[in-house]
Structure formats: structure tokens, C-alpha cells
Amino acid sequence: MLESWRWYGPFDKIKLAEIAQTGASGIVTALHEIPYGEVWPVETIRARQAEIAGNGLGLHWAVVESLPVHENIKRGEGDLTALFANYRQSLANLAACGIRTVCYNFMPLLDWTRTRLDAPVSRGGTCLRFEAHEMAAFEVHMLKREGAEADYSPEVLEKARNWHDASDENARQTLLASIMAGLPGAYDRYDVEGLRQALEHYKDIGRAELQANYARFLAEVVPAAEELGMRLCVHPDDPPRDILGLPRIVSSEEDVAWILAQQQARANGLTLCSGSLGANPANDVPAIAERFADRIHFAHLRNVRKDPDGSFEEAAHLEGDTDMVALVAALIREENRRREEGRLDWSIPFRPDHGHELLSDSGRGTHPGYPLIGRMRGLAELRGIVRALTHERIHFA
Template sequence: MLESWRWYGPFDKIKLTEIAQTGASGIVTALHEIAYGEVWPIELIRSRQSEIADSGLGLHWAVVESLPIHENIKRGEGDLAPLFANYRQSLANLAACGIHTVCYNFMPLIDWTRTRLDAPVSRGGTCLRFEAHEMAAFEVHMLKREGAEADYSPEVLEKARAWHELSDENARQALLASIMAGLPGAYDRYDVEGLRRALERYAGIGRAELRANYARFLAEVVPAAEELGMRLCVHPDDPPRDILGLPRIVSNEEDIAWLLSQQRSRANGLTLCSGSLGANPANDVPAIGRRFADRIHFAHLRNVRKDPDGSFEEAAHLEGDTDMVALIAELVGEERRRRAEGRRDWDIPFRPDHGHELLSDVGRGTHPGYPLIGRMRGLAELRGILRALTHERARFT
């Protein structure tokens, strides 16, 4: 498996020289400065690619994360032909530069969602956390979303009421900022009123409608991706549940089976994110990896620890609820199968996803979830699993 590292380019506090010292060689990045729906110019792709490759550090641009999908496509709103054409052209430009793996998501309006960006960890450091009652307090008491109460248990709603009554304006603004933090490539950061207006544009769009819009997107872009030799791989919803009244349609095994069946092409694939899928108690992540192994083109490896009320936090990579050894064994087995078939694209890039803020990470101001030391610890632990698994296979198979 190709050891990779997410890098936000000129927006990242972490430098390529530091990434090289982690041992990773594949860079996962994007042109975050390009507005959603616009074509990625081949000149800018090559410029970013050269910045990485010409550093003399043995690095290369391995995966695009992400090539964002315009909200109008998700809503099925307006004349979409130019947006589909732009997306296909961006794919063609990436292919011309030799970059063939593209991670994206189909989460409406917002990306990953947490309510705390600096929850304390028992032995020191901080982690990202989703607190159910804080999310309920935001939806019910701050956003005042109609029908929000139905999404939470009475116990969570009571804790939400108490939190809101005790909170001051600073605490509420901090909660809003945490919820908005999962938009790394977008420039829009909503205040409460702005979020209300944005949600209104999704009125009447339920699960069936969003699925139909996603199926249309796949029909428009997957054939072009296949012709270009591209590997598109959708990222699961994070968290894997409806949120803010918006449907989420890439949250479990059934969802993944549905989306992969829409275009039965290797170009229509999956980013296996163990953290996102692992936040749903119904998901058996190694089993999902086993079932869809032949369509996994990229992996985000991290762990979560879940609470009964729907809260969860990001655990150390080997310490959460997901059996990481079993999951990586499935991915290694798939790589061996691909190599036996003689495929040139047999390797599965992975990156240590998120990480605790540890030691000198604290106060550095890196993107939430993307510190240096915490991810380097995760990469070292994942590398150990990989070495052990491949060593055993080499000796005994």
C-alpha cells in the first residue's frame, strides 16, 4: 500500500520538507483555490505537481482530494450541462498530467461535522469529537430547525437544553465554528442565518431525490473517467447519518452497494474511510472492505470510539472500535489479488486520516484533524501493521 499524506498546498502550515520526514511518499492534495464547478486548468495542475515532484524529497502527487461537486448538481438545480462538462474537463486535465485517482464526496452542503475540535485526550493532547447533545443544541436552540427534535432522543434533548441555557455567546460561536470547520476547500463559512438560507435551498430534497441527482452525476462523468483511465472514489458521509435535516446517502453497506451498481465500471469506486463508516454502530468496516475490495481505490485509515447516545470521538489509530488489523488485512489481500491479475494499478494509496494534536502540534494552527505529530504517530502504527502482515505473507504463503 502506498503511504500518503494529505497536504493543503499553500494553505497548509505543514511543509513538504516535514512531510518527507514522516516517510510518506504520496501526496494527497487539491487545487483548493479553484471555485467549485470551475475547470482545473492544466497549467495549475502541472505547477502544483512540479512543486511537489521538484522538491527533491521523493514525493509525488498521488491522489486528488477533492475535486468538489457543485451544490447545484447535488440539488439537481438549473442548467447542469456546463458543470458536468467542466468536471469532465478537469478529469481530462488531471489524466494528461498522469494523475488518475480522484476522491470526492456527495455530502450536501457541508463536509465532515464535529462539535469539538480540541476535546481532551486522557494521556494528553486533543482530538476531534462529535457530541450528540451539542449538535442537538445547535439544531434545536440556535438554528431552530423545524422538526430537529425528532432526530434526537429525549435524553439528548434534555442535555441539549441544559447546555444551551448554560452557554454564553462565545461558547455558541465556538460551536458554530466547529461545525463549519469541515469545509477545507470551500470559502463559504455560514453564520446561523446564512446556514438557514442555505438549507432552504434543499427544501423538498429527500433521500430519493438526492439519490437521483447522484445517479445522474455518475452517468455524466463515469464513462469519461473510464475512457481516461481514471479511478473515481467516493468518500462516505461523515458522520454517517442525516444531519441538519439533510439526507446522507453514502453511509452504510447498502448505500455503497447502490452507488456502485449505478455504473458497473472500475472507474466508479470507493474511498474506504474507516473513521466515517466506523461512526455508525451498524457498520462492520472490515466486512465492508471485504465485500467491495475490488472497487476500493483509496483508503483513509483512522479509528473512532462511539458512545450509546450517538456521540463519538476520534481515537488513536489502533485504539478505537474498528479492528484495524483485520481491515488492513483485507486491503493487503486485495492488492495481492490485483498483482496476480497482472494489473499495473494494483496498489491502494492510503493516508493516516486525522490525528490527535500531540506535543508540538498544540498551538500550531494546522487544519483541524490534520496535525503533524498526531498523524505521524498514526502512520507509524499503520506501517507496523502493514509490515507485519506482508512479512507473514512473504514467509508463509
């Protein structure tokens, strides 16, 4: 398995020389400075490649995360001809530069969502947390979204009301900022009124409409990706549930099966994110990996610890609800199958996804969820699993 590391390019507080010291060699990044829907030029891609590889550190650009899908495509709004053409051209330009794995998501409006960016961890450090009653307080009392109460239990709604009544303006703004933090590419942040207006664009879009728009996107781009030898891999919803009244359609095993059935080509694949899928109590993540192994082109490995009310927090990589050893074993079995098949692209890149802020991470101002020490700990733990499972005395059925 190819050890990789998420890097935000010039925006990242963590430098390439530091990443090299973690032992990872594959860089996972994007051209975040290019607005959504515009073509990624070859010269800009090559310049970023040179920045990564030209320093003698043994690094290379392994995975694009992500080539964003424009909101108009998700909404099915207007003449999308140019947007689809631009996406295909960006894929062609990446292929011309030798970059063939592209992670993307189809989450409406927001990316990953948390309510706390610095929840305390028992032995020191902090983690990202999704607190159900804080999300309910935001939706019901701050955003005042019509129908939001129906998405939460009476117990969560009571806690939400108590939280809101006891909160001051600073606490509410901190909650808003936390919810907005999961927008790594766009860097646009909504205030409450701005979010309310943005949600209006989705008021007539339910699950069926979003699925239809997604199927159209796949039909427009997957054949081109297959011809180019590209691997598209959708990232699951995070959290894996409807949120802010927006439908989420990449949240379960059934959702993944539907997506991969839309285009049978190998280019239509999955980013196996154990944290996103693991936050849904109905998901057996190792079983999902086994079922869709031949279409997994990239893996985000992290763990979560769930609460009965729908809350969850990011646990240490080996300490959450997902059996990480069983999951990694499933991925290694698939790598072995591909190698026996004679494929040159048998290796599955993975990265330690998110991480606790530990030790000198505190106060450094890295992107939420992407500290140096916490992720390096996760990578070391995952490396140990991989090394043990690939030892010459271990044989896979």
C-alpha cells in the first residue's frame, strides 16, 4: 500500500520537508487556487508536480483530492455543457502529467461537517467531534430551518434548546465557524444568513433529484476517464446522513452499490473512507471494503467512536468502532489479487485521515483535522498493521 499524505500546497502550514520525515512518499493535493468549474491547465499541474518532486525528498503527486464538482452540476442547474467539458479537459490534462487517481465528492454545498474542532481527548490533545445536540441547536435555533425538528429526537432537541439558551454570541459564532471549517477547497465561509440563502438553491432537490444529477455527471465524465486510464473515486458523505435539509446519497453500502452500477467501468470507483462510512451505525466498513474491493482506488484510514444519539468523535486510528486490522487486511487481499492479475496499478494509495492534535500541533494553525504529529502517529500505527499483515509468514485466503 502506498503511504500518502494530504497537503494543501502553498496554503499548508506543514512543509514538504516535514512530510518527508513522516515516511510518506505519495502527496495527496489539489490546485485549490483554481475556482470550481475552471480547467486545470497542464502548466499549472506540472508546476505543482515540480514543487513536490523537485526537492530531492522522494515525494511525488500521487492522488488529486479533489477535482471539485461545481454546485450547478449537483443542482442540475442551467446549461452544464461547458462545466462537463472543463471537467473532462482537466482529467485529460492530469493524465498527460501522469496523475491518474482523482478523489472527489458529491456532497451538496458543504464538505465534512463537525460542531467542535477541539474536543478534549482523555490522555491529552484534541479531536474533531460532531455533537448531535449542537447541530440541532444550530439548525433549529440559529438557522431556523423549517422542518429541522423532525430530524432529531426529543432528547436531542431538549439538549439543543438548553445549549442555545445558555450560549452567548461568541459560543454561537464558534459553532458556526466549526460547521464551516470543512470546506478545504473553496475557502468560502457562510454566515447564518448567507447559508440560509445558499440552502434556498436546494429547496426543490431531494434524494431522487440529486441522484439523477449525479448519474448524469457520471455518464458525462466516466467514459472519458476510462479512455484516459484515469481512476475516479467518490468520497462518502461526512457525516453519512442528511444534514441541513440537504440529501446525502453516498452514505451507505446500498448507496455505493447504486453509484458503481451507474457506470460499470473501472474508472468509476470509490474512496474507501473508514471514518465517514464508520460514522453510520448500519455500515460494516470491512465488509463494504470486501464487497467493493475491485473498485477501491484510494483509502482514507481513520476511526470514529459513536454515541447512541448520533454524535461521534474521531478516535485514535486503532481505537474506534471500526476493526482497522480487518479493514487493512481486506485492502491487502485486493492488492494481492490485482498483482496476480498482472496489473501495474495494483497498489492502493492510502493516507492517515485526520488526526488528534498532539504535543507541538497545538497552536500551529494547521487545517482542522490535519495536524502533523497526530497524523504521523496514525501513519505509524497503520504502517505497523500493513507490515505485520504482509510479513512473509502471513498468507491470505
